[in-house]
Amino acid sequence: MTGTKATTDFDVVVVGAGPAGAATAIRSAGLGHSTLLVDRAQFPRDKVCGSCLHPRAVADLRELSVQASAEALGAVPLERARIGASGRWAELPVAGAAALSRWRLDAALIDVAQLAGAQVRTGVAARVEPNEPGSGRRRVRLGGGDEVVEASLLIAADGLGGALLARVGEVTAPSDDGARVGLGATFDDGGELDLPAGRVDLGVGRSGYVGLVRLEDGRVDLAAAADPSALRAVGAAAAVAAVARECGLVLPAACVDASWAGTPSLTRHAERPFAERALAVGDAAGYVEPFTGEGIAWALASARVTAEHLTRLLEGWSPEAAQDWARAQGAELDTARRRCALVAGFVRHPAWVAALVPVVARSRVIASLVARFGYGRAHE
Ligand SMILES: Cc1cc2nc3c(=O)[nH]c(=O)nc-3n(C[C@H](O)[C@H](O)[C@H](O)COP(=O)(O)OP(=O)(O)OC[C@H]3O[C@@H](n4cnc5c(N)ncnc54)[C@H](O)[C@@H]3O)c2cc1C
Structure with missing residues (x-):
């Protein structure tokens, strides 16, 4: 037929x-x-x-x-991005995002x-x-x-x-070569996470980095980039938890049970x-x-x-x-x-990020300059 x-x-x-x-x-x-x-x-x-x-x-x-x-x-x-590595954190101003x-x-x-x-x-x-x-x-x-x-x-x-x-x-x-892969989950933390709306947290570790932001519906969006070897060794949730621990981010329990998804090389x-x-x-x-x-x-x-x-x-x-x-x-x-x-390339080195953090934390002018370089002008 x-x-x-x-x-x-x-x-x-x-x-x-x-x-x-x-x-x-x-x-x-x-x-x-x-x-x-x-x-x-x-x-x-x-x-x-x-x-x-x-x-x-x-x-x-x-x-x-x-x-x-x-x-x-x-x-x-x-309004702000909190950047951290090795337990040190500093805030950068963000406008228009x-x-x-x-x-x-x-x-x-x-x-x-x-x-x-x-x-x-x-x-x-x-x-x-x-x-x-x-x-x-x-x-x-x-x-x-x-x-x-x-x-x-x-x-x-x-x-x-x-x-x-x-x-x-x-x-x-x-x-x-050496490209990282993306990992992510969106979950309801029941208010457990110290993450006010309007702030994005970005923590950097040796095998990747993790970003957290509160969405318009109150849920938390977690997105991360990880070395494929770390992912293969322990799986998505554990690989992200290891990066979070290293930079001093405490992830809520809901994160472990969240439904994780991944991407090919970034x-x-x-x-x-x-x-x-x-x-x-x-x-x-x-x-x-x-x-x-x-x-x-x-x-x-x-x-x-x-x-x-x-x-x-x-x-x-x-x-x-x-x-x-x-x-x-x-x-x-x-x-x-x-x-x-x-x-x-810079955030592949958590020690560099940890060294930059106290400098940024001390001066609003430097924080603005770093934000401007990292995030670019509104019309580049
Ligand atoms: C960890 C991580 C964090 C990120 N964070 C941010 C961020 O904070 N802000 C930001 O701006 N960007 C971020 N990005 C990047 C952003 O997600 C992408 O750049 C964006 O989604 C690209 O849009 P796109 O339309 O090109 O592709 P996609 O959004 O990927 O859309 C592609 C679509 O094609 C469809 N498709 C694929 N193959 C087929 C097929 N054969 N037939 C029919 N449909 C098909 C898929 O279903 C999908 O819907 C992040 C990415 C990652 C991995």
Whole structure:
């Protein structure tokens, strides 16, 4: 028996409805391009993420839609970051950032994409068919069955370690040697943790670091980066507990029973983030260890730059047009990524962090300068 083939044509098919994919779909549909947004997950859902919105993410969300703005979603404004190592802690001022659960943010962005006119399919995994050079189309298989959609442009927004374009040998983002992996859990601490809303705690240890922030719904978001060897040896909860103990953070009991999730290697880079009629955006194009919490800002910026090039790419795809798009992505993101990589390198040395802490604690001016360097300017 042969199945029924449902083939549908779009200008743009976006795979992955995290911030990069959803924001690209919102902008693409807003420009009048027929757009399909697909994600294998059902929303709302939690995700391994520190859930801190950098001021640039707050600004991009506000520009995207009033409905998806941090204010409308009830994000908690962040005022300070507490940094610690070896039991020493100091506070840095933070301005313009906010804490917001991925549970709420990602679902809201998907709603806005739908309102903007994009078709949205969730709970559906996508697979790209091998390219037929010169056909002018990309074919994407949905849900493992016979359903195939076609597009003039495919946006791979399938996140860290995304395999969509790698599986057909077109775009790969190999991880750096010694890269750490991400771990995370979101839980209700019953008020046990000394973590006021508006403060993010970042503790650094020899085998990783851990971040804690209170979300808009009162739950605690815990996100960590750990050496894969530590994770393999003792498991997620124990690896994070060891880092917390080393820097003097007391984790609540709820943390042990929380449902933990992990990520592939965090630091990776795609040399060439595009293939014929296919662009990789957000984490799918590369990522740097997340100590400064900027991935969502980069994902939203990546979508903004993509939208600026979309009409040209759709009307006359050429490798040169794609190269221009890639250069614009680099111009938007490279400075922030380099700064973030420097900070990530620094926090690989808890002794350096412990030495910096008393200096920062003594002077508000130095604290502001360190915060400014570590977190970057609002528009870098
Ligand atoms: C430990 C840790 C802490 C972090 N802390 C912060 C922070 O505080 N602030 C911040 O801004 N950033 C932070 N980040 C980074 C941030 O989470 C990412 O940069 C951001 O989620 C990237 O968005 P994205 O849309 O590119 O990818 P994602 O958000 O990962 O979305 C990718 C989507 O693609 C879907 N998908 C994948 N494959 C398929 C497929 N084949 N078919 C259909 N769907 C598919 C997935 O289900 C997923 O929903 C942190 C990351 C980690 C690991």
